[in-house]
Amino acid sequence: MKLFGMAEDLVRQGLAVTDTFYGAMSELYDTTITETDDIPFYLSLARQHCGTGGRILDIGCGTGRILLQLLRNGYQADGLDISAQMLSLTKAKLQAANLETALYQGDMRTLDSLGLTVKYHLVIIPYASMIYMLEDSDRLAVFRGVYNLLEHGGILAFDFDAGQNEIGISKPWISLQAIDKDQGRSILRIAQMHGISPNLRCIAQITWLNTENQGKIVVSCEEESSISAPHMQELLAQAGFSVTKMAGDYHGQPYSGGELCLITARADH
Numbered sequence: 001m002k003l004f005g006m007a008e009d010l011v012r013q014g015l016a017v018t019d020t021f022y023g024a025m026s027e028l029y030d031t032t033i034t035e036t037d038d039i040p041f042y043l044s045l046a047r048q049h050c051g052t053g054g055r056i057l058d059i060g061c062g063t064g065r066i067l068l069q070l071l072r073n074g075y076q077a078d079g080l081d082i083s084a085q086m087l088s089l090t091k092a093k094l095q096a097a098n099l100e101t102a103l104y105q106g107d108m109r110t111l112d113s114l115g116l117t118v119k120y121h122l123v124i125i126p127y128a129s130m131i132y133m134l135e136d137s138d139r140l141a142v143f144r145g146v147y148n149l150l151e152h153g154g155i156l157a158f159d160f161d162a163g164q165n166e167i168g169i170s171k172p173w174i175s176l177q178a179i180d181k182d183q184g185r186s187i188l189r190i191a192q193m194h195g196i197s198p199n200l201r202c203i204a205q206i207t208w209l210n211t212e213n214q215g216k217i218v219v220s221c222e223e224e225s226s227i228s229a230p231h232m233q234e235l236l237a238q239a240g241f242s243v244t245k246m247a248g249d250y251h252g253q254p255y256s257g258g259e260l261c262l263i264t265a266r267a268d269h
């Protein structure tokens with residue numbers, strides 16, 4: 001974890017502990033990330049491509065934000081994530097909802113090594129999880145693995161950051177403020193960005209957790225990437241995919257150069 005700025009100062013002075021964002025912080029992710037904007041988009045893809053018996057794989061499924069919606073709507077969907085902590089929360093949520101499915105712990109760059117025998121009609125990588133693929137070699141490894149897991153003509157859909165960031169260390173900003181009354185705590189999260197190049201940045205998340213007047217500061221620092229839409233399209237072609245749609249929002253507006261890009265691509269087996 002490459003620390004910088006405020007996060008580095010806090011740790012150096014013994015005022016904060018470090019963790020990965022999807023490690024011990026996973027429970028906070030689950031209670032605070034409650035976006036629903038993209039759910040209709042993935043449900044509509046499922047409707048189009050997974051009629052009777054169609055299977056879906058949700059890569060980077062996290063705590064099951066999309067996966068549970070797919071299952072609740074009657075689709076056969078499996079989840080994969082690298083984080084054991086995120087997956088254990090998904091598992092608990094599945095049990096609570098009386099739902100069952102396969103959850104795989106693994107790296108999306110090494111899908112072949114999971115030894116999966118099932119084939120999927122639709123593979124999704126929601127909520128910009130591709131930002132953690134920093135190099136073209138990582139992205140190609142994901143696409144080639146997905147290609148091998150898809151049925152003939154199967155579909156891959158994902159959103160990603162197609163923008164560019166400023167270079168240098170930004171001022172910290174409040175990225176989250178939440179009162180979690182059930183758990184008797186409040187959460188304040190400050191973020192700070194270190195733009196390393198226009199397409200590579202480090203994001204430090206400094207989370208102040210306050211429970212019954214006891215404060216604790218947890219710091220995490222993750223590297224994230226962006227990539228232009230034409231470049232992503234080229235990589236997909238190299239892995240055997242044809243892009244069938246490039247949208248700029250979850251309602252299907254054609255992509256016209258913004259930060260958010262949603263790609264739907266077909267495996268040309």
Ligand SMILES: C[S@@+](CC[C@H](N)C(=O)[O-])C[C@H]1O[C@@H](n2cnc3c(N)ncnc32)[C@H](O)[C@@H]1O
Pocket residue numbers: 022033059060061062063064065066080081082083086106107108109125126127128129132
């Ligand atoms: C932004 S979260 C998205 C979670 C979930 N898809 C959602 O929509 O809420 C990114 C997820 O990708 C997972 N992830 C990051 N790198 C990964 C990798 N190399 N292989 C598999 N999962 C990864 C993280 O553990 C995390 O759960």
